[in-house]
Amino acid sequence: MPKPARRPRLSRPLLWPFDLAAHERAYSGMTMRPDALDAEECDRVIALGEAALGRTGSAGEAGEGVHPEIRQSTIAWLPPAPETQFLYRRIEKIARAANDRFFGFTLLGMGEAIQFARYGAGGDHYGWHQDLGDGPPVLRKLSVVIQLSDPAAYEGGDLELRFSERITPTRRDRGTMIVFPSWQLHRVTPVTAGLRYSLACWISGEPFR
Template identity: 45%
Template sequence: MIPHISLPNALSPDECDRLIALIAAHHLKDAGLVGGTTAHNIRRAEIAWLDDIPEAAWVLDRMITLTAQANREAFQFDLTDFGESPQVARYTAEREGHFDWHSDIGAGPWAAKRKLTIVVQLSDPASYEGGTLEIRPDSNITQAPRSRGAATIFPSFTLHRVTPLTAGTRWSLTLWSHGPSFR
């Protein structure tokens, strides 16, 4: 199995701008909650859910198509749905934005069904420093592409993190495809 796949033009720069503008116009919430408690040592970011923004419905349609293509080419998992809302995150250097090593599969009604994680880089890579999405499928760590509009798709059980931002702001889109439990 391929540890991850990158799709360089999942969204155009104009589409990235459009999505950021939609999110920026809505209230972002603190994403530092883990297991119901604040854990800024694990994650420090602000998030918004696209299901709360009707003008962003086009994003899920695009991601479904791209994920189906990537799954056929690289993973061949049994996928059934996208039961969770896509999430846009804003990491800022001012708030020491980061997300420590974690996987996206776990307990709970949604996390237990996650099969593939899709992360799309929305920011221009020149607009921030640090904030690198790193993927650790084994003892090696790889960096996801930083090009604007690039999607990185990987199994949800894969360890990954966003390194601390040292300057600027990084925006990203994340969503998860679901399916029956791994066996």
């Protein structure tokens, strides 16, 4: 009779008397959905974003109060509207399914507009940061990023997540949605050629208890 597999030894003792194995198997630092948007939908969202940039005149701005050494990109906001309704519904549906499977947070929903970002050649980037926002009474619990550009259309511009000392790149495939806890450190490496388009948004909830 084969011996049962040994569980890895933890670096610190646990005081809880119950088995955490099911939670350890379920939890993930992030999850990715490669087909959240198709190519036609990505093109449509890019057109909406570029039109929003033209209206707001925010070219070159990285966001209010953000230092260019930390972030250099061009952003616009895509609020709920008839032309973006499909996007809000798609994002929340996939993010909630990911939360049910991997994270188990108590969520309220998307309380902020979707952010459209354009990263251009010449070093546009976003250094290591968290997305926690301004905090109570409602705070960001899940961060969502969607890759809009064809990966061959730009160089650099990798979305990376940091788990302790391990840096993990995410998929660059067009239409991929990446979902992760908003406390997770992440960055976009400098774009050295082409244009990288992406979306970012947040699913919020009540403070953790």
